Amino acid sequence: MYNTKPEIFIWEIRVSVASAIAFEKKHIEQHRFDASPALAEQAVHCLELVAELSDAGLSYQFKGGNSLLLILDKPRRFSIDVDIATDESRERIEECLDTIIDCYGVFRRWDKRAHRTKPWLPIASYYLFFDSHFAVPKETHIMLDAQLRRSPYRTELKPVVCGELYAAPVKAELPFASSIIGDKLLTLGPNTLGIPVGKGKEAQRLKHVYDVSVLLGRNPALEDIRVSLTGCLAHENEIQESTIGLEEVLRDTLDYCGATAKCGVPPSFDTGDSALHENALGLNAFAGHLFSGDYTWKRLQYDTARAALTVTAACRSDIGQDTFETALAGNEVPHGVPCRSTGKLPCEPRVQRWWHWIAAWLEVDPFSRVGL
Numbered sequence: 001m002y003n004t005k006p007e008i009f010i011w012e013i014r015v016s017v018a019s020a021i022a023f024e025k026k027h028i029e030q031h032r033f034d035a036s037p038a039l040a041e042q043a044v045h046c047l048e049l050v051a052e053l054s055d056a057g058l059s060y061q062f063k064g065g066n067s068l069l070l071i072l073d074k075p076r077r078f079s080i081d082v083d084i085a086t087d088e089s090r091e092r093i094e095e096c097l098d099t100i101i102d103c104y105g106v107f108r109r110w111d112k113r114a115h116r117t118k119p120w121l122p123i124a125s126y127y128l129f130f131d132s133h134f135a136v137p138k139e140t141h142i143m144l145d146a147q148l149r150r151s152p153y154r155t156e157l158k159p160v161v162c163g164e165l166y167a168a169p170v171k172a173e174l175p176f177a178s179s180i181i182g183d184k185l186l187t188l189g190p191n192t193l194g195i196p197v198g199k200g201k202e203a204q205r206l207k208h209v210y211d212v213s214v215l216l217g218r219n220p221a222l223e224d225i226r227v228s229l230t231g232c233l234a235h236e237n238e239i240q241e242s243t244i245g246l247e248e249v250l251r252d253t254l255d256y257c258g259a260t261a262k263c264g265v266p267p268s269f270d271t272g273d274s275a276l277h278e279n280a281l282g283l284n285a286f287a288g289h290l291f292s293g294d295y296t297w298k299r300l301q302y303d304t305a306r307a308a309l310t311v312t313a314a315c316r317s318d319i320g321q322d323t324f325e326t327a328l329a330g331n332e333v334p335h336g337v338p339c340r341s342t343g344k345l346p347c348e349p350r351v352q353r354w355w356h357w358i359a360a361w362l363e364v365d366p367f368s369r370v371g372l
Contacts, residue, residue, distance in 0.1 A: 015105055017051035017052055018051060018168040023044060025037075028044060037134045038134040038140075043069065043079070043165070044166050046078075046082050047160055048166070049128060050082060051168035051172070054160070054171065057096070058088060061084060063153070064145075067083070067180070068180075070158050070172065071158075071180075071215075075162060077207075081142060085146075085151040089148075097110045109128075110127060110129070111127045111129070112124075113127050113143060120240075122148040123145055123147050125144065128141060151232065151235060153175035153228070154179050178227075180228075181215050181216065182226070182228025184212050185229055185249075185307065186232055187205065189251075194253075203285040205256075207289070210295075213302070216310065219325075221321060222314065223321070229246075257304035257308035258366055260300055265297060301347040302348070302350075308354070310328075313327070319361060
């Protein structure tokens with residue numbers, strides 16, 4: 001006698017880690033932090049990718065610009081990519097991406113992406129595609145860059161929550177503000193470990209220098225920044241198979257930041273300093289990622305001076321926390337500064353005072369080589 005009862009197949013149906021409301025058009029428009037709806041939608045999907053990677057069991061550190069969405073009390077900008085650092089293999093990452101496509105229903109597909117900035121680095125890069133409420137054509141994407149080695153950060157687990165825009169019931173491993181600052185300070189000098197010129201990354205350095213300036217508002221300890229800077233330098237030298245020293249990074253970074261301080265307005269043509277020219281070209285593109293929608297040359301002078309002050313303090317072991325905080329406040333200058341150039345800089349007084357402090361710590365005029 002045959003069993004005539006029908007077989008029942010039970011399929012596991014999974015949905016997004018965050019509530020489905022987070023992906024609704026009305027919700028995004030209401031909670032977009034004054035960014036464009038399309039950019040806010042991409043940020044939602046970036047955070048969902050972070051949550052899904054955690055939920056899928058990948059071990060990683062969430063770094064880069066979008067990690068600030070979970071670190072800052074009030075986010076300032078969105079990015080369209082997710083940066084992680086992991087000791088997991090490419091195969092394991094792609095296995096998790098397959099799980100994300102098959103089980104969560106937010107992303108339609110993924111594809112490999114060529115990493116253009118420094119293609120020799122151990123980085124796995126991907127596009128993840130989804131259907132947009134705002135983009136034309138409907139299918140759009142975000143990006144995932146996975147550094148195939150964990151970074152030497154101090155980290156903590158934090159909920160994947162960004163105001164009322166996005167919230168998921170999982171946590172991600174995030175660096176401390178001081179760790180991100182130390183790492184980002186290495187990205188500025190184009191001739192050492194920073195972003196090379198001529199890579200179509202005109203706005204990228206601006207993002208890093210802006211993030212450093214904003215994160216300094218979290219009042220990180222100088223010693224923690226110093227530890228991060230030296231640790232990340234050793235880490236980057238190992239990854240890039242280079243032997244660049246701290247003094248070389250300092251010199252390159254000060255040259256980059258100082259060039260911006262010397263120009264009262266963005267150069268309208270290539271002055272021979274390609275990084276400076278790229279800064280001018282990248283202003284509008286970077287401004288489009290800020291909630292304020294505005295990023296001026298004066299603000300870039302402000303941010304680069306803060307970055308220059310911080311990298312100088314971090315490279316000088318005799319500078320303590322109190323001195324650093326006094327200098328960063330920008331309300332006074334030290335006595336006996338061997339620098340006559342800073343008063344000639346075409347920038348606001350506080351920016352001039354930061355360069356005064358740099359000159360005092362270096363015991364040399366940082367602009368003497370260029371005849372200011």
